[in-house]
Amino acid sequence: MDSITDIEMKRILSGKSDWIGPEFAETLSQHPLASIKTEFPHFAHSMESPEGPERPRQRHPVFYGCYDWHSSVHSHWALIRQLRLFDDHPVAAEITESIDARVTAENVAREVDYFEANESFEKPYGWAWLLHLAAELHLWNSGQAAAWREVIEPLEQKIVSLVESEFLTQDRPFRVGTHQNSAFALHCILDYARTVSNDSLETAVVATATEFFAEDREYPVEYEPLGWDFLSPSLTEADLMRRVYDRPAFVDWVERFLPNLTAAPGRTLLDPIDTESDPDEEIALHFVGLNVSKAWSLAGIADALPGHQYAPILERSAKRHAERGLSQAFTDTYAGSHWLSSFVLYFLTRDEGGIAPE
Structure with missing residues (x-):
């Protein structure tokens, strides 16, 4: 964006x-639509024989x-x-037409088998993104969505079962800025549970989030x-906990978790990441995504704190992160183009259902 x-x-x-017109809608779809059909380059997980790994299309026909698999899932979600x-x-x-060609009973059965x-x-x-995709189909009242x-x-x-048996049973969270981040997965799963009215899963996610993060300060x-x-x-964790607590409880929690937000070193959290500080292009593109995801977290946390002294600070920071992130997200470099448009759409449509539902 200019x-x-x-x-x-x-x-x-x-x-x-409601402000997004056809031209920008096509821009948002361009990279996901091209990428979901792009088999190579691909991240090979392992080589299990001298013949080499199966082709991605054989291993994951959808x-x-x-x-990689997760980027394909959230690109389908975005479309x-x-x-x-x-x-x-x-x-x-x-x-x-593109999604129809892959979303068949036979192909999905092979994904389940894997x-x-x-x-x-x-x-x-x-797993988190697959459940976001399922929630999106649940929200869309159309024959096509019902069929898919x-x-x-x-x-x-299968993913819900694995979440319950293999993820919610963990004894500690992973506090990283990449794929293993527990708070991001938890808030995606919680959004799914609330969207599809899976009360038992919602209760389990809230219990896990509280056990993991309630005492953080x-x-x-x-x-x-x-x-x-x-x-x-930090912001991903706060974005989760605003979903878990009512406003008074969240205010108490966030003031302990992020005290003195405007004082150093708190100001570093409010500043967009310098995407040009690292010569490695792939790291720089991760930082573009980081600015976009920080923008959606900052805006969401601000929304949960109406009238609080943090709200205008977080809103101003969200604006600066949005300006930086959106200006760089529509790269044609495949290391970024295969996933960044999904992050942009998540941010731009965060109040259109499926994301932090009531």
Whole structure:
């Protein structure tokens, strides 16, 4: 995106999509639509024989594109969410045809079989996004969505089962800025549970989040970013806990967790990440995603603190992160293009259902 006016920024921070026209909708779909059909380059998980690993398409006939499984899943989520939110999407027919070609009962059965044999595969990040995808199909009141969800349901139920047996049973959280981040997975799973009215899963996620994070205080924000981060561990945790607590309890928690937010080193958390400080292009692209994900966390936390002294501070920081992140997210470099548009859509449509639902 080019330079953003104050009016445009107000629309961006609203989390609503009614300002997004056909031209921008097509821009948001361009990279996900191309990437879900792009088998190579791809991240090879292991070599199990002298013949080498199976082709991605053989191993994962639905989610083989986008370099890795989780990126393919959230790119499918991004395209389906666009079909739900944007009337008369300019490439709706192409999106539908592309997804239809892969989302078949036979292909989904093979995806389920892979998880039967590899229960830790994509734990927890890919699981979280798969449940976001299922929730999106649940929200979209259309025959096409119902058909896709019926086909995907065996994989959805397999992931729910793995979440319950292999993730919510962990004895400690992982506080990192990458795929293993426990708080991000928990808030995605919680959003799914609330969207589809899975009360038992919701109760279990809230219990795990409380056990993991309720006693946290004085988070050392000066340590961020930790490495190849595309999530802020501190803000992602706070974004989870605003879903768990009511406002008074969240105020008490966040004031302990992030005290003296405007004093050093707290100010470092409020500043966008310098994406040009590292010569490694892939790390720089992770930092572009980090600025976008920090923007959605900051805006969401601010929304949960109306009238609190932190709210305007967080809103101003969200604006600066949005300006920086959106100006760099639409790269044609595949290391970024195969996933960044999904993050942009998550941020821009964070108040359109499926994300932090009431």
